[in-house]
Amino acid sequence: xxxxxQPSDQRPxxxxxxxxxxxxxxxRAQHPDLAALPLRPGGTGWDNVVYRLxxxxxxxxxxxxxxxxxxxNELRWLPALAPxxxxxxxxxxxxxxxxxxxxxxxxxxxxxxGTSAALFPARVRDGYAGTLAGFLRSLHLPAPADAxxxxxxxxxxxxxxxxxxxxLAGWDSFRDRHAPQAPxxxxxxxxxxxxxxxxxxxxxxxxxxxxxxPHNLVAGVSGNLVAVxxxxxxxxxxxATDLAAGWLHFTASGHGRFRAGLxxxxxxxxxxxxxRARGWAVSMALVMAMHQPxxxxxxxxxxxxxxxxxxxG
Numbered sequence: 001x002x003x004x005x006q007p008s009d010q011r012p013x014x015x016x017x018x019x020x021x022x023x024x025x026x027x028r029a030q031h032p033d034l035a036a037l038p039l040r041p042g043g044t045g046w047d048n049v050v051y052r053l054x055x056x057x058x059x060x061x062x063x064x065x066x067x068x069x070x071x072x073n074e075l076r077w078l079p080a081l082a083p084x085x086x087x088x089x090x091x092x093x094x095x096x097x098x099x100x101x102x103x104x105x106x107x108x109x110x111x112x113x114g115t116s117a118a119l120f121p122a123r124v125r126d127g128y129a130g131t132l133a134g135f136l137r138s139l140h141l142p143a144p145a146d147a148x149x150x151x152x153x154x155x156x157x158x159x160x161x162x163x164x165x166x167x168l169a170g171w172d173s174f175r176d177r178h179a180p181q182a183p184x185x186x187x188x189x190x191x192x193x194x195x196x197x198x199x200x201x202x203x204x205x206x207x208x209x210x211x212x213x214p215h216n217l218v219a220g221v222s223g224n225l226v227a228v229x230x231x232x233x234x235x236x237x238x239x240a241t242d243l244a245a246g247w248l249h250f251t252a253s254g255h256g257r258f259r260a261g262l263x264x265x266x267x268x269x270x271x272x273x274x275x276r277a278r279g280w281a282v283s284m285a286l287v288m289a290m291h292q293p294x295x296x297x298x299x300x301x302x303x304x305x306x307x308x309x310x311x312x313g
Contacts, residue, residue, distance in 0.1 A: 154237015
């Protein structure tokens with residue numbers, strides 16, 4: 001999968017140099033029937049370099065060792081999950097193996113024409129609220145016992161407390177320099193504390209996307225939802241993690257349609273799930289808001305923090 005994204009100035013350093021010559025060589029050696037197709041750069045993210053291949057394919061190649069396990073997660077599980085999902089996802093079509101010149105596995109995936117949803121305002125993203133709800137209804141089904149677990153997604157909210165408080169300690173200083181209109185640390189701590197009081201997830205672990213922010217969604221020219229990408233954090237656990245998307249993507253109006261489209265999260269305790277989701281939302285939004293202002297996720301984070309603070313008020 002690929003999407004037009006603005007590059008981040010905070011990307012981790014790459015472990016390998018990936019260029020068209022390397023990619024063409026990998027194709028000749030492992031998928032020669034694809035090697036003659038037109039090849040052009042499709043973008044560079046935090047974890048992967050993307051090349052567009054022909055008209056409807058793309059290659060995803062990890063640019064650092066930490067991304068390998070994330071790609072292997074997608075290679076292992078997405079082919080089985082994709083047929084039941086109502087929105088297109090980057091289920092791998094071909095696999096690539098490490099070589100002497102490139103040390104990581106890689107994948108050939110569908111190319112989805114569109115733009116990162118983070119580049120649209122929230123009022124436009126409201127248009128796909130029902131579609132995203134339908135996607136989660138189809139995804140949030142009980143996961144098998146051997147489904148992956150993720151130490152930072154789908155876990156009890158309290159397990160993320162140290163990380164949240166560490167980030168929050170630097171928030172007011174960052175806010176004063178870059179976002180003085182944003183809520184201060186005391187307001188965000190109140191949102192977090194309230195979420196911690198909610199009962200824990202009592203149902204079976206369900207499948208989670210794990211990283212459902214707008215930069216991982218491909219939108220069309222009118223803001224319609226084209227595809228959901230980046231399943232590296234795919235895991236099983238508490239669905240409240242993914243419900244945080246309601247604050248990250250939508251205005252209050254769109255969030256209402258998103259929530260109505262979900263009807264009820266899997267398992268008992270609908271109200272508790274949404275309370276925990278607030279905690280996940282404030283934690284994720286704080287990370288995004290502390291990106292530099294040129295990064296689109298900065299605006300996504302500020303939007304969510306403002307909504308959460310307004311609700312708390």
